[in-house]
Amino acid sequence: MQNRTIVIDPVTRIEGHAKITIDIDKSDKVKDAKIHVTQYRGFEKFCEGRMYTEMPALTARTCGICPVSHVISATKAIDEILGVTPPKAGTNIRKIVNLAQLLQSHTLNFYHLSSPDFIYGFDAPKEDRNIFKMMQTHPEMARDGINLRAFGQKIIEDLAGKRIHPTGIIPGGAAHKIDESTKEAILEQIPAMLKIAQSALEFFRDNLHKFQEEIDYLGAFPSLFMALTNKEGTLEHYDGKLCFMDSEGNILKDRIEPRDYKEFIGETVEEDSYLKSPYYKPLGYPQGMYRVGALARLNIAKTCGTPLADKELKKFKALGAGKPVLNTFYYHYARLIEMVYALEKIEELLKSDETMSANVRSTSTVSYDKGVGCSEAPRGTLFHEYHVTKDGIITAVNLIIATGNNNLAMNAGVKQVAQKFVDTKNITDGALNRVEAVIRCFDPCLSCSTHALGIVSSKIEIRDHNKKIIRVIERS
Amino acid sequence: MIKEKVRVKNFKIDGVCVTGQSNQTILEVAHDNDIEIPTMCHLRGLSNVGSCRMCIVEIEGRHEPIPSCTAKIKEGMEVTTSSPRIKAAREMILSMMFSERSHTCSTCVVNGDCQLQSKSVELELGHSFTPYLNQRFEVDASHKNFVNDPNRCILCTRCIRVCDEIEGAHALDLFGRGLNTRIIHDMDEPWADSTSCTSCGKCVYVCPTGALYEKDISEEEVVKKREIITELVKNRGQR
Amino acid sequence: MKKIRLGTIWLDGCSGCHMSFLDMDERLIEIAEYVDVVYSPYVDMKEFPESVDLTIVEGALSTDHDLRIIKKIRENSKLILALGDCAITGNVSAMKNLYGSEAVLQRGYFELADLNQKYPSKVVPTLLESVIPLHEAVKVDYFLPGCPTPADAIYEMLKSLIEGTEIKIHELTRFGK
Numbered sequence: 001m002q003n004r005t006i007v008i009d010p011v012t013r014i015e016g017h018a019k020i021t022i023d024i025d026k027s028d029k030v031k032d033a034k035i036h037v038t039q040y041r042g043f044e045k046f047c048e049g050r051m052y053t054e055m056p057a058l059t060a061r062t063c064g065i066c067p068v069s070h071v072i073s074a075t076k077a078i079d080e081i082l083g084v085t086p087p088k089a090g091t092n093i094r095k096i097v098n099l100a101q102l103l104q105s106h107t108l109n110f111y112h113l114s115s116p117d118f119i120y121g122f123d124a125p126k127e128d129r130n131i132f133k134m135m136q137t138h139p140e141m142a143r144d145g146i147n148l149r150a151f152g153q154k155i156i157e158d159l160a161g162k163r164i165h166p167t168g169i170i171p172g173g174a175a176h177k178i179d180e181s182t183k184e185a186i187l188e189q190i191p192a193m194l195k196i197a198q199s200a201l202e203f204f205r206d207n208l209h210k211f212q213e214e215i216d217y218l219g220a221f222p223s224l225f226m227a228l229t230n231k232e233g234t235l236e237h238y239d240g241k242l243c244f245m246d247s248e249g250n251i252l253k254d255r256i257e258p259r260d261y262k263e264f265i266g267e268t269v270e271e272d273s274y275l276k277s278p279y280y281k282p283l284g285y286p287q288g289m290y291r292v293g294a295l296a297r298l299n300i301a302k303t304c305g306t307p308l309a310d311k312e313l314k315k316f317k318a319l320g321a322g323k324p325v326l327n328t329f330y331y332h333y334a335r336l337i338e339m340v341y342a343l344e345k346i347e348e349l350l351k352s353d354e355t356m357s358a359n360v361r362s363t364s365t366v367s368y369d370k371g372v373g374c375s376e377a378p379r380g381t382l383f384h385e386y387h388v389t390k391d392g393i394i395t396a397v398n399l400i401i402a403t404g405n406n407n408l409a410m411n412a413g414v415k416q417v418a419q420k421f422v423d424t425k426n427i428t429d430g431a432l433n434r435v436e437a438v439i440r441c442f443d444p445c446l447s448c449s450t451h452a453l454g455i456v457s458s459k460i461e462i463r464d465h466n467k468k469i470i471r472v473i474e475r476s
Numbered sequence: 477m478i479k480e481k482v483r484v485k486n487f488k489i490d491g492v493c494v495t496g497q498s499n500q501t502i503l504e505v506a507h508d509n510d511i512e513i514p515t516m517c518h519l520r521g522l523s524n525v526g527s528c529r530m531c532i533v534e535i536e537g538r539h540e541p542i543p544s545c546t547a548k549i550k551e552g553m554e555v556t557t558s559s560p561r562i563k564a565a566r567e568m569i570l571s572m573m574f575s576e577r578s579h580t581c582s583t584c585v586v587n588g589d590c591q592l593q594s595k596s597v598e599l600e601l602g603h604s605f606t607p608y609l610n611q612r613f614e615v616d617a618s619h620k621n622f623v624n625d626p627n628r629c630i631l632c633t634r635c636i637r638v639c640d641e642i643e644g645a646h647a648l649d650l651f652g653r654g655l656n657t658r659i660i661h662d663m664d665e666p667w668a669d670s671t672s673c674t675s676c677g678k679c680v681y682v683c684p685t686g687a688l689y690e691k692d693i694s695e696e697e698v699v700k701k702r703e704i705i706t707e708l709v710k711n712r713g714q715r
Numbered sequence: 716m717k718k719i720r721l722g723t724i725w726l727d728g729c730s731g732c733h734m735s736f737l738d739m740d741e742r743l744i745e746i747a748e749y750v751d752v753v754y755s756p757y758v759d760m761k762e763f764p765e766s767v768d769l770t771i772v773e774g775a776l777s778t779d780h781d782l783r784i785i786k787k788i789r790e791n792s793k794l795i796l797a798l799g800d801c802a803i804t805g806n807v808s809a810m811k812n813l814y815g816s817e818a819v820l821q822r823g824y825f826e827l828a829d830l831n832q833k834y835p836s837k838v839v840p841t842l843l844e845s846v847i848p849l850h851e852a853v854k855v856d857y858f859l860p861g862c863p864t865p866a867d868a869i870y871e872m873l874k875s876l877i878e879g880t881e882i883k884i885h886e887l888t889r890f891g892k
Contacts, residue, residue: 064731
């Protein structure tokens with residue numbers, strides 16, 4: 001046999017589009033596999049020349065799934081430029097909105113995108129593996145997912161004006177205080193929503209035994225982890241400092257000021273993807289591969305700081321037996337725990353009197369020429385860095401997007417799963433679905449991370465080493 | 477100075493008999509009679525220049541439509557404010573306004589409070605009929621309170637007129653030709669260096685779009701006080 | 716009743732309009748009774764199918780592949796609905812045009828990279844000289860603006876297409892909504 005390449009294109013049920021290539025060598029072994037992100041949006045250039053006041057609205061448009069994260073990182077960067085600290089209520093409103101987004105985004109990944117694999121199995125017919133089928137066969141579960149996601153979206157709308165690309169999170173804090181009636185309406189629903197989140201967690205745990213192979217091979221490998229944590233080492237999505245941990249659980253570097261991120265994170269270009277690969281600078285490329293997101297956050301956090309989530313965290317940590325959990329498949333698990341956490345934390349913040357103060361925004365004008373804003377997006381750590389003129393016109397922008405941080409790990413995951421499941425003599429849809437599933441574990445947000453689009457094709461093209469197509473198999 | 481005598485004139489707008497004074501424009505008389513004609517560069521209280529052509533109407537016996545804001549009324553004229561031809565022309569005018577510069581409503585600080593945007597709703601414009609030109613202009617944010625963003629300017633010149641006619645400063649004017657025309661301060665100075673600008677902010681209030689806006693405030697906080705000028709002129713007239 | 720064969724795709728946009736589609740919440744279940752989603756990021760179909768009744772397109776056209784796909788979509792779809800400002804005006808996706816592809820790539824892959832500076836050129840599609848809205852490349856049947864298009868507007872639009880009734884789009888949404 002000659003060298004050949006299998007192309008999965010587009011990768012579906014992820015947020016954004018990408019394609020995957022699987023290279024097979026002459027001895028019919030999977031030699032390599034890669035994910036290619038195929039579109040580039042160029043925010044880092046076209047934001048230049050715009051006023052800093054437009055940055056939250058502009059950068060929100062990098063992503064329709066986690067616009068709140070961009071708005072939060074953007075406003076935090078601008079806070080630095082203005083030299084302001086938002087009032088406590090403003091900060092708490094931002095935190096609640098950020099958690100509401102975490103909740104809706106994790107819900108989307110679990111119910112709308114990933115759970116068809118858990119319900120019907122990875123080898124189920126491809127026509128069945130989607131939320132619309134779920135509405136027919138598991139209407140209750142589909143409804144739960146829809147309601148839980150709607151709950152998160154509704155909080156964003158109520159507190160920040162709009163479900164997607166909200167305008168109420170502004171430099172210096174938030175635009176509006178929270179009404180008593182809004183607060184009561186949210187609090188009233190929390191118990192029902194917690195029940196849904198917990199039942200999702202139970203469903204996942206009850207079904208885990210069916211997926212032992214996936215747990216073992218869908219990206220189970222050592223890597224570094226990065227996340228924000230606060231002083232006490234508890235789970236943190238808004239404030240905090242950066243922490244790098246290795247696969248043994250050793251802290252490589254802790255309490256890094258987000259504004260110093262460039263000392264620790266380098267970015268390299270992949271010539272076959274519009275998504276760059278960040279790496280931990282002290283270890284270099286590609287040894288400095290790290291993972292971010294729910295798995296990294298739960299590995300690094302000592303506790304969640306809320307009772308129900310902490311109980312779950314204990315069980316989760318037991319999977320690693322004192323060391324970090326390395327299985328990418330458990331991202332799903334980690335996200336479910338974070339959903340419970342988000343609900344508990346939203347309740348806690350809403351019940352605080354400080355949150356309800358009318359003093360929600362500080363004002364100022366441009367005071368510094370640079371600002372860095374960092375937060376934990378649903379998919380991981382997100383950096384916005386802006387430079388401005390003394391008048392407030394943006395002169396330079398650097399963004400490191402949550403999903404980008406996982407690029408090296410996603411590629412490692414794709415390779416591992418392809419080597420395990422793809423039988424080069426009998427390529428099945430189920431095997432290719434698993435290759436896509438490892439990507440789904442990371443819950444990548446490719447619209448963010450430059451934005452991707454695949455070529456519409458269901459074909460597997462087998463090419464020789466000159467990339468000339470020698471055979472085409474219809475995927476079915 | 478010899479003043480022309482003001483006479484009463486009778487004519488028809490959309491078949492309705494109306495009466496006005498000979499020094500009035502078609503738009504003014506239409507307005508007095510609650511007949512809607514879409515406008516853009518017009519603002520009550522300021523002079524009319526007919527630069528945007530949004531208020532075009534057809535006159536019986538004339539081949540080309542004319543802007544109603546500058547056309548004086550005539551005895552017996554028959555005015556049509558809307559027809560398929562007028563509608564198409566207005567859509568084309570609006571398209572050109574949208575496509576000439578980079579408006580990007582979604583990220584503009586006056587999103588939701590913009591007259592160009594609301595015009596697209598009023599005229600039910602589905603999409604631009606002209607291709608986007610993608611021109612880029614430098615933003616002038618040198619003034620401590622205000623920003624001038626030519627990327628969102630439709631060259632209606634309301635700002636120039638309000639500064640000249642109401643504030644009496646004439647700090648603003650047009651510079652350049654055609655697609656490169658810009659609003660400038662003094663002799664194309666940065667706004668902060670303008671010696672004639674009084675920083676009164678009237679230009680910002682009357683701007684229909686996000687070309688002139690207040691600094692350091694967010695989309696949620698922007699308030700455009702366009703009526704303030706109309707009120708101001710009315711009050712001065714009464715004094 | 717024969718179900719409507721519905722396709723959805725996002726091109727150069729942020730996926731916000733697709734998220735707004737999901738923001739129909741429980742009304743999704745109602746809509747699902749009348750439509751078969753035959754192609755979408757939410758389902759596992761890899762090839763754009765033949766004879767689609769309605770394709771909802773989010774995003775502008777920014778690569779050679781976008782152009783090819785939109786032409787195929789036009790061939791295979793009875794109706795095309797341009798969803799959201801990027802598909803209709805280019806919106807934020809078209810802001811690249813203000814600097815041009817070259818400058819935008821230079822920024823991303825040379826100035827802001829620490830290692831291996833070069834333009835991605837293998838496997839990935841090529842950026843067009845300028846990002847354009849859908850109607851500059853193919854005929855578009857409906858325009859539903861917004862950034863993103865509000866869920867209510869998407870719902871009313873789909874309902875009107877299912878029931879064959881008229882709606883006033885401009886009462887539901889506008890550019891930048």
